[in-house]
Amino acid sequence: MGTTQSGILGGRLPLGEYESNFSDLHPPLDKHEALVASDRCYFCHDAPCMTACPTSIDIPLFIRQISTGNPIGSAKTIFDQNILGGMCARVCPTETLCEQACVRNTAEERPVEIGRLQRYATDVAMKENKQFYTRAETSGRRVAIVGAGPAGLAAAHRLAVKGHDVVIYDARPKSGGLNEYGIAAYKSVDDFAQKEVDYVLSIGGIEVKNGQALGRDFTLADLSEQYDAVFLGLGLAGVNALRLEGENAEGVDDAVDFIAALRQSKTKADIPVGRRVVVLGGGMTAVDAAVQAKLLGAEEVTICYRRGKEHMNASEFEQDLAASKGVTIRHWLQPKRIAEKDGKVAGIELEYTTLEDGKLTATGETGIIAADQIFKAIGQSFLGAGLGALQLEGGRIVADAEGRTSLANVWAGGDCVLGGEDLTVSAVAMGRDAAESINRAFAAAAPRASAVA
């Protein structure tokens, strides 16, 4: 075994090494550390961090609650705005969100550790299974949600709080969406995604039907008929293709499948990985696939991105993380052809690129990198079957700021909506806001209480 054996193999590392490689990327703060970290917050007025948070969590307030020894109250402040605050604390690219806006960056180039503090407070409350919300009196309204990802779960929770009955349909066997199948293993350890799903659902009034696919088992029209409102939180179920010679060779894989398999594996030792791995793409998915390939024992992992460092969707922090794990990131290279030998990947031919008048153009200069595995991470795409006349644009659902689509009584949110940020936290915000919009629509449509009793 080992890291130098050619081919796509599992068990490259001793068992104990997998465990340490895939442990918490940001270990939780203990109580003392949380107190020290919370002391650094200035309790800013109209805090910039709060404006930068897509779910607008009252950050100065929740941090002050930690510092005064009230982590439970702190968790409620977080959950009031973001019921998936626990996952967001683990996966948010805080370095481009709240922590980037923290005034302590200006003061000493070191922000308050908002993400880790948020995890501290939410961990305390979730460990105690502290439930903060009770359902309003049932309204008799029924809402169908398709997709049990962050958007769908956030919408379901808010609707349940308002007293509406919710049924969630999801094609996958487990709920959580990419929280369960996408997020890098070292960001969400100990089966946290499922624990969080259970925590969210324990409000009651939400039924989840797994293994039910829109477009296969039912259509949007069916749901519109059976329910008072529909929310679509479908995410991006498809993967962009390379459209290159050799793409079908053995060893050319979708990064998202690789990542999903990793998340579902207990030991990680059973996940095969190549000796020399090339990852195509420049986003979070590319970095996650590359880093995890390295952690599985690949000898050499290279990310090839067709534009420059400054264009990468992966944040500075993620790029540094990749570098620190020994991943090489190369820029201005686009794939040209995949070289095969006996039906298996042998390498990849790449072509240098440059920007000409703002347009990406190939220079004609090429080179070959030897590889036995290639991961495609050049973007996910929306798969929209069974949606009928729903208006799409650029391959995604068109919705307004409240999540209203072109169809009456149909709302949408999360990655499947045009113009989103493709982040867990944004999906939560969109789901929550759509639920509020649905609730307002119900209230407006409610038969007025008759003046004469």
Add this chain to the structure above:
Amino acid sequence: MADLRNNFVGIKSPNPFWLASAPPTDKAYNVERAFKAGWGGVVWKTLGEEGPPVVNVNGPRYGAIWGADRRLLGLNNIELITDRDLYVNLREMKQVKMNWPDRALIASIMVPCEEEAWKAILPLVEETGADGIELNFGCPHGMSERGMGAAVGQVPEYIEMVVRWCKQYTRMPVITKLTPNITDIRKPARAAKAGGTDAVSLINTINSIVSVDLDNFAPNPTVGGKGTHGGYCGPAVKPIALNMVAEIARDPETYGLPISGIGGITTWRDAAEFLALGAGNVQVCTAAMTYGFKIVQEMISGLSDWMDAKGHRNLDDITGRAVPNVTDWQYLNLNYIAKAKIDQDACIKCGRCHIACEDTSHQAITQFVNGVRHFEVMEDECVGCNLCVNVCPVENCITMEELPVGTIDQRTGKPVDPNYANWTTHPNNPMARQAAE
């Protein structure tokens, strides 16, 4: 190099930093370590009468309050005077003084308010070779219930009486340690002077309940379910101590009476402030109890370096220098006008100055300018109160700038008057109006 040598009522020490009478000076072991670390002198933990010594509680005797990062800001204690036998203390004092002849060794004493009791103990102390005595009229708990400590310090007549006995029965210099648990600190100071004291030292600890245990509903420190008020000290009490020192220093009746400044001294800067307000030297307790004896090294080098930088040659160059600038409110110049000014390069845009001024002061700081988050003082609203300076987390980011004479104060529309004018002559002052009529 600045000369830090101290001569306090004839007691000489290599520097003005003494350890106050408290646990750090409880026995030879501690005091030897303190002298090795560099302390200029010690006031030995308060001695009591001959006979069975007092007993302390066997549960917790300290409570505290903390600032950011659990930095200790205030300490409170319910400890009594020494709980060791008088003769053990005296023997050790004598030995230590012999071992360290260049350091100051003061005996703190608290015995019942009877002439015989004082007459009995003074020769015993004198025999140790101690450089002086300090009368503990300050301990606010336990001992005061037995008619000693603060119970004496709160009655000026008793102070005068006891000081007089001491002056009569010993040749040693007498330092009278005052309790702050009194409305007007000048009264006990005057009484001590009337009794002939050589100096006063202050402050002792302040009556306090430092916190309440909310699970058991009892004050902290809790001893078997009950608590009692304790004595408060540490950084939090420094402002109270500074004021009391200044009050005595500028009181015409006690003017010139040597003062040993105590209360919250933690750094060289604190010490320099006490000296500036009239203290001839300083005593430290809580800072040593928090960080150990080594802190004196920072105090010595800090004071010395500051004196060098400012050209002060010795302690006399500093002592009392700020006293003439302490005055009554009524004599402050009402024609002096200052406005806050924000250094935009230093500002980190936390918004605290804005919300403080907006919610609780004079609505004089912007939050947005042309739709952009921007904090700027509006001179036409600013009354110069200094609140924003105090709440800003960045040092020197907001400063108070004096308006030069003749410039227009945007708030009142009037030019700054060059003449000194105070409340005593102000037209809004009814007394001043009466006097004018």
